[in-house]
Amino acid sequence: MRDFDRDRERDHDDDFDRKRRGGIQKRRVCRFCVDKLPDVDYKDTSMLRNFISERGKILPRRLSGNCATHQRKVAVAVRRARQIAFLPYVVSAG
Amino acid sequence: MKQVEGKEKLREYETIFIVRADANEEVLQRTNKRVYETVARLNGKIVRFDNLGRKKLAFPVAKNPKGIVMLAGYLSRDGKTVDEIQRNLRMQDDVVRIHSKRIADDVDPESKAAVDLTDDKNKIVDVADEPLRPERDDRGRGRRDEFDAYDDDFVASALAEHGDNESGRGRGDRGGR
Structure with a gap:
């Protein structure tokens, strides 16, 4: 699908608009605090993949919902994982 | 010490x-x-x-x-x-x-x-490849596994939105002809 097609479709997507305007209040909780998960492990790539975007960037707190402490730990863990080639530094398009 | x-x-x-x-x-x-x-x-x-x-x-x-x-x-x-x-x-x-x-x-x-x-x-043991991104179902929701014990819709929708913004071609930037 071309980009502008997708944009047009998104603009006509009522559900999307409602979400964007804040009609739906999403729960934004730190999953590490709530589920009392063990500390962030830089080797656990399947878990860390939840906190990076499709481009390989670290998701901001705004999106990940982490508390400050755990966001910091996740960010460090992602950087460690990148060093040992467990996670990408960047995912190129195409 | x-x-x-x-x-x-x-x-x-x-x-x-x-x-x-x-x-x-x-x-x-x-x-x-x-x-x-x-x-x-x-x-x-x-x-x-x-x-x-x-x-x-x-x-x-x-x-x-x-x-x-x-x-x-x-x-x-x-x-x-x-x-x-x-x-x-x-x-x-x-x-x-x-x-x-x-x-x-x-x-x-x-x-x-x-x-x-x-x-x-x-010994050298081959390990199966992990998918680069969590697999999504038809509705574009994120993978459900033991880690998603709570409502993960927010992260999934946020990822979709975030991913769109990052596609490198926003409005008014359609690239060279």
């Missing part, structure tokens, strides 16, 4: 290193043995030694998309053991990535059992 009631507390470190995927078991054995010898020489203690297998890496390292990942956890008095292990591993041509981390301070050496180097740790 702290002396508590006459007992010496040590620090726990771990070093993860990646060996070339095309290395044979002899090379792996030699490298592993070297780690063990280094720790033993500096009066440390290996408490964990895992062969995480030959797996696909996120990007090619040393022109190879795969690598054999080894993990060594050890107790040591100070960081000199880490330096020495890293120095020794760097001398090995087949080791392409090294990363060390301090796990804990003030560990009682008697609380952790030593791990011997067994033959199965020198």
Whole structure:
């Protein structure tokens, strides 16, 4: 699908608009605090993949919902994982 | 290092290193043995030694998309053991990535059992590739697994939105003709 097609479709997507305007209040909780998960492990790539975007960037707190402490730990863990080639530094398009 | 009631507390470190995927078991054995010898020489203690297998890496390292990942956890008095292990591993041509981390301070050496180097740790085991992104169902929701014990819709929708913004071509930027 071309980009502008997708944009047009998104603009006509009522559900999307409602979400964007804040009609739906999403729960934004730190999953590490709530589920009392063990500390962030830089080797656990399947878990860390939840906190990076499709481009390989670290998701901001705004999106990940982490508390400050755990966001910091996740960010460090992602950087460690990148060093040992467990996670990408960047995912190129195409 | 702290002396508590006459007992010496040590620090726990771990070093993860990646060996070339095309290395044979002899090379792996030699490298592993070297780690063990280094720790033993500096009066440390290996408490964990895992062969995480030959797996696909996120990007090619040393022109190879795969690598054999080894993990060594050890107790040591100070960081000199880490330096020495890293120095020794760097001398090995087949080791392409090294990363060390301090796990804990003030560990009682008697609380952790030593791990011997067994033959199965020198074997090369292929590990299945992980999907680069969590798999999505038809509705574009994120993967549901043990980690998603709560409502994950927010992260999934946020990812979709975030991903769109990042596609590199926003409005008014359709690229060259």
